[in-house]
Amino acid sequence: DVKVTQSSRYLVKRTGEKVFLECVQDMDHENMFWYRQDPGLGLRLIYFSYDVKMKEKGDIPEGYSVSREKKERFSLILESASTNQTSMYLCASLAGHSYEQYFGPGTRLTVT
Amino acid sequence: GENVEQHPSTLSVQEGDSAVIKCTYSDSASNYFPWYKQELGKRPQLIIDIRSNVGEKKDQRIAVTLNKTAKHFSLHITETQPEDSAVYFCAASSTGTASKLTFGTGTRLQVTL
Numbered sequence: 073d074v075k076v077t078q079s080s081r082y083l084v085k086r087t088g089e090k091v092f093l094e095c096v097q098d099m100d101h102e103n104m105f106w107y108r109q110d111p112g113l114g115l116r117l118i119y120f121s122y123d124v125k126m127k128e129k130g131d132i133p134e135g136y137s138v139s140r141e142k143k144e145r146f147s148l149i150l151e152s153a154s155t156n157q158t159s160m161y162l163c164a165s166l167a168g169h170s171y172e173q174y175f176g177p178g179t180r181l182t183v184t
Numbered sequence: 185g186e187n188v189e190q191h192p193s194t195l196s197v198q199e200g201d202s203a204v205i206k207c208t209y210s211d212s213a214s215n216y217f218p219w220y221k222q223e224l225g226k227r228p229q230l231i232i233d234i235r236s237n238v239g240e241k242k243d244q245r246i247a248v249t250l251n252k253t254a255k256h257f258s259l260h261i262t263e264t265q266p267e268d269s270a271v272y273f274c275a276a277s278s279t280g281t282a283s284k285l286t287f288g289t290g291t292r293l294q295v296t297l
Contacts, residue, residue, distance in 0.1 A: 076227075103283055112193065114273060114289040115228070122283070131185065131286075162227070169281040171218070175227040 075099070076165050076176040084182045091150040093179050095163030103166040104146035105173065106130075106138060108159040115162065121146055153183045186211040188276050190288030197264050198296055205291045207274035208256040214276040217250060217257045218285070223270045231272075232259070235280070264295045 079094035095104065105120040107130075117130030119138040127138050135157060139147045146165075150157055160180050164173040187210040197203045209217075218233035234241045234248045234257065241248050245264075250257040261268055271292050275285040 107287075112289060114190070115287040117285070120284070166282055169279075169283060171216075171233060171282050172230040173282050173285065175229070177227055 076163060076174050078161075078163055078176040078179050080179050081177060082180050082182075084184065085150075085153050086184055087154060089150075089153050089183075091153050091181065091183075093148040093150075093161055093163075093181070095146045095148070095165075095176055096144055097146075097165040097174070098144065099165065099167065099174075100143065101165035101167045101174075102143070103168075104140065105164040105166070106136075106146065106148045107162045107164065108132070109162055109178070110159050118148065153181075155183050157181065158183045186214060186276055186278065186286040188274060188286050188288040190274050190291055192291060193289065194292045194294070196294045196296060199264060199266060201264055203261045203264055203268070203293055203295075205259045205272055205274070205293070206256060207258070207276075207288050208254075209276040209286075210255070211276070211278055212255065213278040214255075215280050216277040216282070217248070218275050218277075218282060219246075219248060219259050220273045220275065220287075221270045222273065222290075228273060230282075261293075264293075266295050266297065269293060269295045 076097045106118040107115045121140040137149045163176040215236035220228040222228040247260045274288040
């Protein structure tokens with residue numbers, strides 16, 4: 073059974089803080105993704121990675137960066153958090169050229 | 185890039201009725217179309233998908249249809265039950281797999297008793 077975990081379910085940060093969101097998968101999947109989910113906007117892709125140390129921008133990368141030093145771990149970094157980054161953040165992983173993205177439970181981030 | 189529009193944003197049906205959710209896509213190269221279901225407070229999960237060489241696919245009470253010419257695809261749920269209440273997301277990809285999905289904005293389905 074695929075397991076994707078995220079470091080926090082809820083997080084409250086102040087404007088200007090540096091924020092790290094961690095995602096870990098235990099199924100040796102090559103691909104990992106970060107999305108943000110906002111009401112009425114669906115799931116929007118921030119960044120994805122298809123291999124260690126490889127990353128590609130998604131549809132809304134501004135204000136975010138990522139790190140993938142190990143295959144099982146994909147981190148999302150908010151260099152200087154802003155209130156418009158208050159959102160639900162979902163991580164997902166995918167095996168090779170497969171058909172199902174497995175999602176983590178999500179991190180609800182509030183920036184005040 | 186790809187743009188996926190999804191309608192309606194909310195849908196309320198009585199238990200036992202059918203529900204239909206529609207999506208349109210913009211990129212004619214898209215060839216893989218999955219549907220994800222997200223129950224309240226839970227993570228999205230794949231429920232059914234269809235590839236561009238197929239016009240319809242069924243799995244028990246759910247079915248998906250694809251019209252490549254019109255660039256739209258639909259999710260059909262028959263004999264709805266309370267446990268079908270959730271947010272449903274359609275998505276499209278031009279890679280033939282789930283490696284680069286563009287999601288729709290979601291439909292909140294409420295099945296009432």
